[in-house]
Amino acid sequence: xxxxxxxxxxxxxxxxxxxxxxxxxxxxxxxxxxxxxxxxxxxxxxxxxxxxxxxxxxxxxxxxxxxxxxxxxxxxxxxxxxxxxxxxxxxxxxxxxxxxxxxxxxxxxxxxxxxxxxxxxxxxxxxxxxxxxxxxxxxxxxxxxxxxxxxxxxxxxxxxxxxxxxxxxxxxxxxxxxxxxxxxxxxxxxxxxxxxxxxxxxxxxxxxxxxxxxxxxxxxxxxxxxxxxxxxxxxxxxxxxxxxxxxxxxxxxxxxxxxxxxxxxxxxxxxxxxxxxxxxxxxxxxxxxxxxxxxxxxxxxxxxxxxxxxxxxxxxxxxxxxxxxxxxxxxxxxxxxxxxxxxxxxxxxxxxxxxxxxxxxxxxxxxxxxxxxxxxxxxxxxxxxxxxxxxxxxxxxxxxxxxxxxxxxxxxxxxxxxxxxxxxxxxxxxxxxxxxxxxxxxxxxxxxxxxxxxxxxxxxxxxxxxxxxxxxxxxxxxxxxxxxxxxxxxxxxxxxxxxxxxxxxxxxxx
Numbered sequence: 001x002x003x004x005x006x007x008x009x010x011x012x013x014x015x016x017x018x019x020x021x022x023x024x025x026x027x028x029x030x031x032x033x034x035x036x037x038x039x040x041x042x043x044x045x046x047x048x049x050x051x052x053x054x055x056x057x058x059x060x061x062x063x064x065x066x067x068x069x070x071x072x073x074x075x076x077x078x079x080x081x082x083x084x085x086x087x088x089x090x091x092x093x094x095x096x097x098x099x100x101x102x103x104x105x106x107x108x109x110x111x112x113x114x115x116x117x118x119x120x121x122x123x124x125x126x127x128x129x130x131x132x133x134x135x136x137x138x139x140x141x142x143x144x145x146x147x148x149x150x151x152x153x154x155x156x157x158x159x160x161x162x163x164x165x166x167x168x169x170x171x172x173x174x175x176x177x178x179x180x181x182x183x184x185x186x187x188x189x190x191x192x193x194x195x196x197x198x199x200x201x202x203x204x205x206x207x208x209x210x211x212x213x214x215x216x217x218x219x220x221x222x223x224x225x226x227x228x229x230x231x232x233x234x235x236x237x238x239x240x241x242x243x244x245x246x247x248x249x250x251x252x253x254x255x256x257x258x259x260x261x262x263x264x265x266x267x268x269x270x271x272x273x274x275x276x277x278x279x280x281x282x283x284x285x286x287x288x289x290x291x292x293x294x295x296x297x298x299x300x301x302x303x304x305x306x307x308x309x310x311x312x313x314x315x316x317x318x319x320x321x322x323x324x325x326x327x328x329x330x331x332x333x334x335x336x337x338x339x340x341x342x343x344x345x346x347x348x349x350x351x352x353x354x355x356x357x358x359x360x361x362x363x364x365x366x367x368x369x370x371x372x373x374x375x376x377x378x379x380x381x382x383x384x385x386x387x388x389x390x391x392x393x394x395x396x397x398x399x400x401x402x403x404x405x406x407x408x409x410x411x412x413x414x415x416x417x418x419x420x421x422x423x424x425x426x427x428x429x430x431x432x433x434x435x436x437x438x439x440x441x442x443x444x445x446x447x448x449x450x451x452x453x454x455x456x457x458x459x460x461x462x463x464x465x466x467x468x469x470x471x472x473x474x475x476x477x478x479x480x481x482x483x484x485x486x487x488x489x490x491x492x493x494x495x496x497x498x499x500x501x502x503x504x505x506x507x508x509x510x
Contacts, residue, residue, distance in 0.1 A: 001074045018058040019288025025051035041118045049110035056106040083291045086473040090290035100149045109142045113418040120416035129405040137383045159377045163421035166297040182490040196505035200347040204336040205261045217328045218268035226460040227272040239413040240267045242274035247283030250275045273307030280468030290472035299476045301429025310437040316448035350398040352407045368393045369423040434493040439484040
């Protein structure tokens with residue numbers, strides 16, 4: 001039986017209608033995280049939850065479900081990776097998940113997470129976990145209920161059902177295996193670096209840097225690597241993020257530290273990487289449908305981490321940017337050499353803050369969160385026990401212990417927003433970033449001379465052709481396999497880090 005094209009178009013119209021409301025809620029949440037008055041919080045939570053409930057109603061409507069089921073039954077002749085075949089498959093997948101969640105739970109969760117982010121922000125500023133405790137408990141209970149419902153009639157655990165929203169089809173055992181593969185060589189490299197004959201001098205990037213100049217400079221760098229400011233903007237928030245409010249409206253947000261220059265700059269590079277992925281997805285009739293939507297958070301993070309690290313921390317990048325950096329931050333950097341600066345932004349030192357962690361220790365931050373959030377969902381770790389469990393893991397895994405909640409358990413916004421299952425995608429993204437960058441270099445040629453001239457378009461075009469264009473027509477692992485010729489592996493990340501850090505630190509190659 002041939003696919004009913006008229007029915008297909010009708011389904012797409014309803015999916016686009018849901019996306020209109022979804023993006024409106026996203027716009028309200030963006031405003032909440034950037035400029036909303038504090039007192040407006042409770043009403044904003046009602047606005048967002050009402051919109052989220054309406055979106056859920058459209059996507060779980062009985063007629064909608066019947067139509068998507070009928071299309072699935074007649075889509076056999078469609079290319080499963082073509083636009084039509086992938087749209088039917090992925091809309092069916094979304095419907096099958098969404099229908100398991102009652103509208104009341106969706107509405108309650110939306111309210112709780114909007115208020116949760118507000119409570120988290122206030123608690124972090126006050127350095128007081130107690131201000132956030134009850135809110136986190138509420139969000140956790142709601143997400144656990146969602147995971148229990150989503151895992152019904154599947155082979156998923158409750159945590160895997162939540163993880164599936166961000167990394168479709170991922171299994172905890174498989175993620176743990178990959179993480180174990182990367183953990184041992186990273187711990188060994190970090191140990192070698194600690195005792196290396198050369199150590200970086202970071203004093204030059206810890207001076208006082210004017211925030212307005214940092215903001216202007218970050219805008220310049222984001223535009224130079226390819227972020228389109230005719231279709232996006234850069235703003236300030238308490239925790240950097242990226243959100244898309246329409247096919248030509250991508251918002252990236254960062255934060256600036258007057259005494260730590262890398263914070264704003266590398267935060268901007270990271271979020272610009274997310275933004276360029278969003279801007280590379282197909283708009284028009286495909287916006288809000290699978291061919292015009294990101295495939296997974298692991299792939300999304302691969303794009304942000306690639307531009308932040310493989311590009312932004314490379315020597316060639318600073319061959320191009322450092323003279324401009326000195327000019328923008330004079331006299332602070334007048335007598336700093338390029339060698340000193342480049343080594344400083346590649347310093348490897350165990351630290352407390354994930355978003356400012358170096359490339360080598362970053363994944364240890366993720367492994368801690370991956371373990372703690374699984375235990376929270378499983379119920380083997382309580383909210384009351386979380387701060388001490390966090391501190392103990394940082395001391396045992398990284399050798400540093402937080403002396404405040406703000407630099408400890410309150411540093412990330414994710415759990416307040418209900419994003420349980422999101423954290424492991426960062427390390428999956430790191431692995432994919434290294435593998436994709438190696439493949440791009442093999443296909444395009446030596447990228448370093450291009451970076452040294454400020455030419456980033458060849459790399460961006462390669463990513464758009466092999467990753468961005470396909471949206472959800474392929475899975476994340478399929479995209480990595482097609483683009484690189486091999487399945488996701490930890491080897492590329494370890495090789496990349498060793499090839500850069502061993503010469504800097506004067507370590508003999510392993």
